[in-house]
Amino acid sequence: MDQALNILTARLLAHRFIPRRDPLARRALVDEAFRESLERRLGEVGLRLLENPYAEHIAVALRPEMEDWVFGEGENWLSNNMGLPRDAIALLVVVWALIILPKRERQISRAEEIGDTQVDMFGAEKPIAHGDDVSVGVPEDAVYADFGRQLGGKMRFATNLGQLAKLGFVVRRNRMIQEGPLLDLMIDYAKLAPRIINGALAEVLKLSGTRIAVDEPVSAAEDGTDDEAGDE
Structure with a gap:
């Protein structure tokens, strides 16, 4: 186990995220003892595992108690640790709302159609549907x-979109914005979705014809999603 644990930890630190279909990632999702060892190893250096059953990747982020020590306090505190300006953060939220909210609705609907209402925090052998059939650009x-x-x-739009792509939030193909590895991991659905659904952006999305998911069966504590965008 030690060698596999070392390899997975090193890959997460070097690459920031790896696909959940990767053999070692799958082991971390289905083998409780291995996952506990991984979380303990990451915790020793102030990190935590990010895993969302709706996302196609797993990643690492800072533990909340380490944020002040790493990013500073008071006037030195950054609104995000990726160095994104406010307009880039706004673009990130818009893209997240346009891509992740409809995707989540499709995933929930598909799970309901097959009668899959069980939440498996370690990842079942038949996980929630992912891929191009549920994530549309x-x-x-x-x-x-x-x-x-x-x-x-x-x-500014082009510059910020390029920055989001560089950081792994989105993928740009043929002038289409598609979900990147970190888009569904680094933003807390349970916190942000109600703000969008009940807030001003909801009206904009409704006008553009975008459907938004209003039911979320997995809480933030259960799905392990991060608190804020860019909390890595």
């Missing part, structure tokens, strides 16, 4: 047309 031009002016104009 959005056109860059459409996002810019709807939100570009509010997000700083064409130059």
Whole structure:
């Protein structure tokens, strides 16, 4: 176990995230003893495992009690540890709402259709559906047309979108914005979704025809999702 644990820990630290279908990642999801050892190893250096049954990857983030020591306090505290400006964070939230909320609705609907209501925090052999059939991208031009002016104009939009892609939040293909490895891991669905569904952005999304998931069977404590965007 020690060698496998060393390899998985090193890969998580070096790559930030790995696919959940990876053999060692799957072992961490189905082998409780191995997962506990991994979490203990990460905890010894101030880190924690990020695992969301709805996401296609696993990753690592700082433990909350380490954030002040790493990122500073008071005036030195950053709104996020990725160095993103406010307009980039706003773009991240918009993209998350356009991609993850509809995806979550499709995943919940699919689970209900097959009668799968059991939540397995360690990952069942038949996990929740992932992939292109549930995660659908959005056109860059459409996002810019709807939100570009509010997000700083064409130059800022392109720059910030490139930064989000570089950090692993999104993937850009043929002028389509698609879900990146960290988009569904680094943002806490349980906290952000109600704010969007019940807030001002909900009206914008409704006008654009985007459906939003209103039922979430997995709490933040159960799915291990992070607290805020960029908390790595």
